[in-house]
Amino acid sequence: MASGLRRLGTFLRQPLLDVLRLLDTVPAPRGRERTAAHRLRDWCAERWPDIDWQVLEHGPEGGSLFAAHGAGPLLYSHLDTSLDDGAATVNQLVTGNAAPIGPLALDGDTVTGFGLGVARGPAAAALVAFAESGRGQGQLLLAGSGTHRRGTAGGITAVTGLEAYAGTHPLPRSAIVAKCGPPTLLWHEPGAFYLTVEVTGRSGAAMLAESATPPGGVLAHAGVVLDELARWRETYLAADPRQGQTGRACGIGAISGGWPDKPDLLPARLRIGLYVVAGDPVQPAPLAAELAGRLRARCARSALRDCAVDVAVEPVAAAAATPSDAPVVTAARVAWSDEFGAPPPSITGWTGSTDGVELRARGVDTVRLGPQARPAASDPRRDALSLAQLEAYGRIYRRLLSELPA
Structure with missing residues (x-):
């Protein structure tokens, strides 16, 4: 990795923390992300005023954050969290814990908070990488309704932020899915x-x-x-x-x-x-x-x-795969090797399915990569992530936005 891009890490850390703290203050349950999307849009418009930040609304209360630097690859993650929010009654059926969940916390290199694994951590890294990538380089979509759920939940319709985007915008040739996962690249998902x-x-x-x-x-x-x-x-x-x-x-x-x-x-x-x-x-x-x-x-x-x-x-x-020699996979493999000093490890038996399958089903060559989350020791309802890891993946996202063809 060139020294200039390495130095970018020192500039990514504070914006990353700022975005994570903002996301931590606004619940974004599936299908009801609109308030969070508008809050994030307003904050981004003030911080990066040269970018046209938009909220794409879908369903009764759904919303996605979208921005474009002209043509180029799509950098994708989502706004909604797997659990609704820290106090929701339905969460207690899963977690067995009715106590309030504490706010985002930073201890050395470890950032801990609700919903960081799905998917606020990688979403923040994607947002900052996009905002710092310069003009004329790709699109960003932090979609609403990105987590799997039955057809309806609490009366919320099944339309997703990705479906709303695909119905109103031309699809790119390639996409990078910023999600937590294994410590490698995924171009094939179940x-x-x-x-x-x-x-x-x-x-x-x-x-x-x-x-x-x-x-x-x-x-x-x-x-x-x-x-x-x-x-x-x-x-x-x-x-x-x-x-x-x-x-x-x-x-x-x-x-x-x-x-x-x-x-x-x-x-x-x-x-x-x-x-x-x-x-x-x-x-x-x-x-x-x-x-x-x-x-x-x-x-x-x-x-x-x-x-x-x-x-x-x-x-x-349905399961879907991108050819392992597709340009987005090749570029991601090189960027990974430069960032981490070794090729991405091989993997079999991966069982995590994301919107990457939806993008591939629409003919978009897609690669998925992101940090590794773990349950916080003090409260398993919270996730713990390495801030240095988030910065590293942010550098990879930024590089892919700058190098992949439109």
């Missing part, structure tokens, strides 16, 4: 889909267990379903062909049934939500049908024999 398992019997009353089908209610026999799902998961993962850089993954993320305010009623339905990742070209519908058949056979040999079993599928995105 697809993902949701499965919803429903086992339906007949409701009843807890005071009269025999009034429900099965006796005691479906929730009392959830272990039958969970055991078969564990067996199916093992089979699914064992069949992973490990194509390219990617692999398979599967996990149960939600179990629901009944009315928490009135548990004296035995519910008729058990619902289980799964997130499934596939690096190979898996067809979700046949997979869901195969799983439904297994569950029906298992339930038929249990107290759930008189229950209906259904498995619904909701695709998120």
